[in-house]
Amino acid sequence: MLVDDFNSAARPPSRQMMLHDQELRALALAVIQVEAQAVAALSERIDEHFTTACRLMFACAGRVVVTGMGKSGHIAGKIAATLASTGTPAFFVHPGEASHGDLGMITQQDVVLALSNSGETEEVLTILPIIKRLGVPLIAMTGNPASTLGLLATAHIHVGVAQEACPLGLAPTSSTTAALAMGDALAVSLLEARGFTRDDFALSHPGGSLGKRLLLRVSDIMHTGAEMPAVRENALISEALLEMTEKKLGMTAIVDADSKVAGIFTDGDLRRMLARNFDIHKTRIAEVMTANCTTIGSGTMAAEAMQIMEQKRINALIVTDAERRAVGALNMHDLIRAGIV
Template sequence: MTRDSTASTASSALRDSARRTLLLEQQAIAGLAKHLDDAFDHACQLMLQCRGRVVVTGMGKSGHIAGKIAATLASTGTPAFFVHPGEASHGDLGMITPGDVVLALSNSGETAEVTALLPLLKRMGVPLISMTGRPGSTLARHAEAHLDAGVEREACPLDLAPTSSTTAALALGDALAVALLEYRGFTAEDFALSHPGGSLGKRLLLRVGDLMHGGARLPQVPLGSPLRDALLEITRQGLGFTCVVDEQGLLAGVYTDGDLRRTLDHHSDLRDLKVDDVMTRQGKRAHPEMLAAEAVKLMEDHRISALAVVDDQGRPVGALHMHDLLASGVI
């Protein structure tokens, strides 16, 4: 057998192994649906009624999954944090208060560091939700609500390394978080408040009024102005356009760099032109409370690079350029 054929055979075997793993984990997640029962509803109610935080705990691989579940709950409207069960027995139990709910993960339901917390939690009167692969386990029997995350077998060919079981626990944790999110009516803006530093937060929190140029930076000329004045205003403000306002101060139209190119195509002499003759009447406009992300879509849909920002009466109060959106990180 040549080196190339050996490499090809090895690659095929590796891909086959990967496919078997993915299929087994897919089956593990699909099997969770039949485990959902009244206990899931009860677990959700315990979390919804919780006056404190949901404390998620687990040891080893289950601990890693528990940490992710806690983070997902916290970012979707359910205050939560992770406590290491080993550290809890050595002082960190003080992080748990009588108003909290504990969600404990253990595939066997017999993890010593986790079951050691049972008497202490009972004494504090803290409700316990367990997530295990064995409904008859110690942890399951002492919980107020038990979530069955059992799988037929691990994806590991030795049926030893936590693979399918941790994937199932992670998916069940997501199911909990999403069920609570939808029940609470949690919105995209609520989500963004938990992510103010990321690009998602910027897209969902920033509004046009936060980015627009107003006051002396607002380019505008009155109706009837010579085209020359409009061009000087565009140059002075450097935003690529100017608002054109009527006698009441309402937006009558805009004159843009694009309008100038069209004007040059159709007029050989610009000296006697009024801005009224060549402006884009009305023009696309935004409002200060509009999400910046909506302004981006408006610009993209109409292939423009700037917007006039008007108040409820239609008076210009600001100007927004695509460069402002780029600089803010919205795009």
């Protein structure tokens, strides 16, 4: 027998996909439906146990220590991250590592949130005596209120599901989805209870596009002083066009003697004006400008400026102070360059 023939014979035959596209879609839909039902059933579990858990976490002088093993551990890690980013200091502790030294991370000022679908996870139960000895409040999230973990908890949140989405009933699917949704319910409830704001959220998300959207204000990117295009309302169209060409923002503010905004003239206004055959050397800009234009304050979030432009289908904004005096200008390209997309 040739070597290639031997290797070919030794390899097990590859499993070919025998399902049609329609069957695959039907299976996927079934999973979504089962998990959606599991999440919907949680509405009946928002009871006094849930509110007790919220109050324990709200009153926590230390941190919420979230723990769980296996798939529950992955969900616990995500819940800890969500809590931490929404105003509730929290971190994840692996229960297996906890019994080998990491229990020192838990103090008497903390609250422990333990996840276990069965409520009998050995690694979690092993650390319970220490948690109890510290007098730390224990919140359990399990699928079995009568389990050891459920019975020993200060507050127990029931996240049991009727069935897993896995056709074998083995892989944690619906149960982990339900636990994740309940974790979000806790985090958002605490967010509202603390009066957590968008600015607070921004402070914990300074990096990446999210940080830019939340932290950057109009004042950080607007053009001011000599860079801001502006002409008086008695200026000729030709003067306005020269100002637009020099400042390169595709617009110019039209202001009165006190620098208060009377209107705006944009590239779009220019195209509409040319269709009406105005003499640019004789016509005043006030005759063709857009009066009562949209303006924005310098302290406004840059992301809100983007939203205004998109909603009104405009490409530029004049920035004004409290007296509606023009103090700056910006256009869509400024927002795009700043990463506000």
